[in-house]
Amino acid sequence: MDLEAVLEKIDGSRADIVKEMVDMIRIPAIAPVNGGRGEGERADHLVSRLQGYDSIERIDVPDDTDPSVTRPNILARKNGKEEGTVWIVAHMDTVPVGDLDDWESPPFEPRIENGRIYGRGTEDNGQAVISSMFASKFIEGKDLKKRSIGIAYVADEETTSAMGIAYLLDRGYFSEKDVFIVPDWGSPGGKHIEVAEKNLIWLNFEVSGRSTHGSTPDKGVNALRASSHLIVELEKEFAKEFPGCDPMFMPPRSTFEPTRSIATVENVNTVPGYHEFSMDIRLLPEYDMDDVVITARRAASCISEKYGADISVVEIQRHRSGRQSSTEDPAYLALRDSVKYVTGSEPTSVGVGGATCANFFRAKGYNAYVWETGGGTLHTPNEYVVIEDIVTDAKVFATLFYKLCV
Ligand SMILES: [Zn+2]
Numbered sequence: 001m002d003l004e005a006v007l008e009k010i011d012g013s014r015a016d017i018v019k020e021m022v023d024m025i026r027i028p029a030i031a032p033v034n035g036g037r038g039e040g041e042r043a044d045h046l047v048s049r050l051q052g053y054d055s056i057e058r059i060d061v062p063d064d065t066d067p068s069v070t071r072p073n074i075l076a077r078k079n080g081k082e083e084g085t086v087w088i089v090a091h092m093d094t095v096p097v098g099d100l101d102d103w104e105s106p107p108f109e110p111r112i113e114n115g116r117i118y119g120r121g122t123e124d125n126g127q128a129v130i131s132s133m134f135a136s137k138f139i140e141g142k143d144l145k146k147r148s149i150g151i152a153y154v155a156d157e158e159t160t161s162a163m164g165i166a167y168l169l170d171r172g173y174f175s176e177k178d179v180f181i182v183p184d185w186g187s188p189g190g191k192h193i194e195v196a197e198k199n200l201i202w203l204n205f206e207v208s209g210r211s212t213h214g215s216t217p218d219k220g221v222n223a224l225r226a227s228s229h230l231i232v233e234l235e236k237e238f239a240k241e242f243p244g245c246d247p248m249f250m251p252p253r254s255t256f257e258p259t260r261s262i263a264t265v266e267n268v269n270t271v272p273g274y275h276e277f278s279m280d281i282r283l284l285p286e287y288d289m290d291d292v293v294i295t296a297r298r299a300a301s302c303i304s305e306k307y308g309a310d311i312s313v314v315e316i317q318r319h320r321s322g323r324q325s326s327t328e329d330p331a332y333l334a335l336r337d338s339v340k341y342v343t344g345s346e347p348t349s350v351g352v353g354g355a356t357c358a359n360f361f362r363a364k365g366y367n368a369y370v371w372e373t374g375g376g377t378l379h380t381p382n383e384y385v386v387i388e389d390i391v392t393d394a395k396v397f398a399t400l401f402y403k404l405c406v
Contacts, residue, residue, distance in 0.1 A: 001138060003402045007342075009138040010394045017390055018117060020049060021130050022110045025119040029093050031159050032066040039092040039155045043072035046092070046153055049133065053151075054079040054141055059173070061155065061163040071155035071163035075173065078136065080144035084177030086331075086404045087150040088135065088397055089357055090128035091157030091164065091184065094121035095379050102381035115387050122385040124378035128183035129153060131372070131390050135397030139406065147179070147405045157184070157357055165357045169364055179331040179404060180368040182358040183393060186375030187350075190339050190392065193332070194370035196324035196351035197359050198249065199283040201292055202316035204276060205230060205300065209309040211265070211273030223275040224264050226309035231258050231277070233299040241295045244284050249351035254283045278316065282353035285321045319355060322362025329367050331404065338399035339371065342392060347371070371396075 001009075027045055030036025043058070050056055053076040060070040072092075077085060097107040097120050105111040107120035119126075132151045139149060156164035168174065185194050207227045212220030238256045245252045257280045264272035281292060293315060300311040326332060327349045340346045361368035373389040373396075 001140065001143070003399060006138045006398050006402070007395050010134055010391060010398060013134055014387060014391060017130055017134055017394070018112065018387060020133060021117050021122060021126055021385070021390070022112075024129065025110045025117075025121055025126060026108055028108055029121065030096055031093055031156065032063050032069050033159055034096045036096070038063060038069045038071050040070060040072055042092050043074055043153065046129070047074060050074075050076045050151065052137070052141070053077060059168065061167050063163065073155055073164060073168055074151075074153040076151045078139065078141040078144060078149040080146050080148040080405050082146045084175065084179070085148040085150035086179040086401060087152050087174070087181065088128065088132035089152045089154060089165065089180060089182045090132055091125045091154050091357065092129065093155055093158050094124065095158050098381055104382055116384040117387060118382055118384040120383055123375055123383055125157065125184055127372060127375075127385045127390055127393065131183065131393035132397060134390075134394040135401065139398065139401055144405045147177070149401050149405050150178075154357065161357060161360060165360045169360055174366070178366070180358070180361045180366060181335065181397070181400070182356050182361075182368055182370045183372035184356040184358070185352060185354060185370045186372035186389070188374060189345065190343055190371060190373040190396065191345060191347050192350040192371075193335060193339070193347050194352050194356075194358070195327060195332070195349045196248065196285065197321045197355055198254070198351065198353045199285060199287070199289050199319065199321045200355055201281045201283065201289045201318040202278060203281065203293070203296055204278045204314040204316055206276045206312045206314060207274065207309050208311075209273050209307075212271045214269035214271055217271055220271045220273065221308045222271045223309055224272045226303055226307040226311070227275045227277055229307065230300060230303045230311065233303055234279070234296060237295050237299045238292075241291065242283065242287055244286055246284055246286070246351065248349065249284065249353070251353070254281070254287065255353060256281050285324070289318050289320070319359065320363070322359050323365070324351070325358075325362060325367040325369060331367060332369060334400055334403040335369055335371060338396045338403060341399050342395045
């Protein structure tokens with residue numbers, strides 16, 4: 001079958017695409033640490049739906065919080081004649097549903113309306129699971145004169161990836177000759193290919209003062225006041241130390257956001273003796289995360305001195321961003337040209353503050369490209385995917401397979 005025939009087949013598969021999505025979303029795949037049973041049942045179902053592959057390998061990893069659960073990873077291949085595999089990497093797990101009252105219809109009973117499929121995990125990352133399934137479905141193994149086609153359905157992306165992509169990378173399931181496409185972030189019309197991510201660091205600020213009656217503030221140290229001044233001081237200091245701007249990134253600067261805050265006191269007439277808040281920091285790759293901690297501690301000691309509160313700065317987690325993926329690599333050019341061929345417009349390369357599986361590949365020195373169409377409802381109630389976007393993505397990936405594998 002030539003490429004045009006394959007694209008026509010995908011175009012004619014809308015009803016099947018919807019059915020595959022709906023059948024999959026009905027099977028929850030939430031991590032045990034988030035109150036779920038993992039991806040096992042969903043993986044069983046998907047393996048039964050992957051037909052015409054030369055090999056399907058399943059790698060079950062014991063869950064680190066609940067040993068009675070295994071976290072499955074699926075690697076399906078259609079073998080080419082040359083070394084290397086063009087992988088589409090999609091994750092099977094989803095985040096929990098949140099408050100059920102915020103959903104207009106049950107999150108695991110997909111609803112189809114206005115060309116959209118609503119349900120938990122439809123966009124994140126069901127879109128990629130189904131688009132890669134249909135991108136590879138109509139291409140026959142015997143036509144693969146070059147690289148192999150690979151579909152990787154992985155576990156544990158929404159928590160640590162330790163039982164998913166990180167596990168597979170550490171155990172040598174991938175090679176230098178492979179190409180990695182991670183459709184886990186999208187843009188309207190697929191106009192951007194994500195080639196870089198920012199460093200991520202989360203800090204917690206624990207502010208201890210001294211509680212007293214609201215009418216006698218001089219007898220205490222108001223922790224909430226110290227916290228508030230600290231937030232302002234942090235903003236000033238971070239802006240001074242990390243002013244860099246890289247127009248490739250969206251947004252182009254490092255971001256320092258105060259996010260979580262604990263409740264203080266229950267009544268209005270007590271001065272709070274303790275307060276704590278957290279910051280989500282996305283740092284341009286040019287900067288060192290150690291310098292963020294140093295700056296935060298300096299701001300904390302300045303405020304501590306001024307207001308008499310004890311302040312400790314605790315690191316919650318950090319992830320170093322891997323090297324930016326090359327925009328001259330043949331894989332990038334092939335993806336760019338495939339997007340242009342299917343959508344009619346040439347995508348541009350961007351960096352983002354979010355974090356995907358792609359960073360694990362980049363951290364190991366591989367190029368990895370993040371691309372899909374649309375998106376933006378992930379992790380929210382009433383998450384949905386646009387059916388047409390799945391069709392577009394499947395056609396782009398099929399075109400890419402033709403360029404690199406056939
Ligand atoms: Zn995702």
